[in-house]
């Protein structure tokens with residue numbers, strides 16, 4: 001099948017609208033761009049209004065697609081739900097990209113930060129997947145992309161809560177992949193290693209982790225794998241690292257390796 005036919009099929013299966021939660025820069029922006037290239041209209045969500053509107057304008061200028069954007073905090077699921085419900089658009093794809101990652105010893109992370117991590121990384125993606133999969137089931141087609149991380153493959157010191165939420169997303173994606181496939185809906189969990197996004201580059205004080213790849217590559221590989229498998233691990237180094245850490249090494253060794261890796265984050 002040629003590229004044009006693949007794009008038509010992608011749009012037919014996951015369009016005409018896609019919603020990207022956490023869309024204004026970094027990986028979220030790469031997802032939005034890749035989806036616009038496939039001709040999908042977009043609903044973009046993020047907190048920073050100016051950057052979000054600039055991103056929406058950029059996409060409208062470059063691609064023949066409609067783009068709507070709403071500045072909201074995804075910690076507030078009810079707000080996201082009311083926007084989506086009021087829009088009443090045929091949204092065929094949910095990409096949940098936003099995340100909150102408090103870095104530090106558990107004793108130094110506040111209750112407020114812990115609540116925020118659960119809200120942004122667990123509650124909202126879970127309830128959006130529920131909300132948005134119902135009309136997809138009725139249409140008999142659609143897709144859901146959830147973001148996980150290599151950090152979620154084992155306990156990760158100084159990223160303990162974030163890592164646990166990322167494990168949740170990978171396992172949720174696998175369960176939904178199995179359940180929703182017969183209803184025509186493709187679900188994928190992306191277990192990413194280091195991605196060269198502004199957030200990663202801000203947190204990483206030393207040099208980037210081996211296997212660090214661009215946001216564009218992660219977005220493209222994930223969208224290409226949608227419908228083919230429940231989990232994608234973009235990048236060869238990351239695939240090997242995940243295999244070693246989760247299947248070959250004893251857990252305590254994997255946890256120690258991760259501790260050495262997360263030591264450079266702040």
Ligand SMILES: NC(=O)c1ccc[n+]([C@@H]2O[C@H](COP(=O)([O-])OP(=O)(O)OC[C@H]3O[C@@H](n4cnc5c(N)ncnc54)[C@H](OP(=O)(O)O)[C@@H]3O)[C@@H](O)[C@H]2O)c1
Nearest residue numbers: 022023024025026027028046047048074099147195197199
């Ligand atoms: N970067 C990495 O190395 C890496 C590695 C493994 C996995 N991941 C996963 O990949 C995804 C992207 O990670 P990233 O940190 O690099 O982010 P990113 O894609 O560069 O940016 C995050 C996007 O989400 C928005 N956002 C963040 N918090 C939000 C909130 N509470 N409400 C609404 N929008 C919000 C941001 O805009 P505003 O700030 O304006 O809201 C921005 O548009 C995450 O799920 C992360 O767990 C990243």
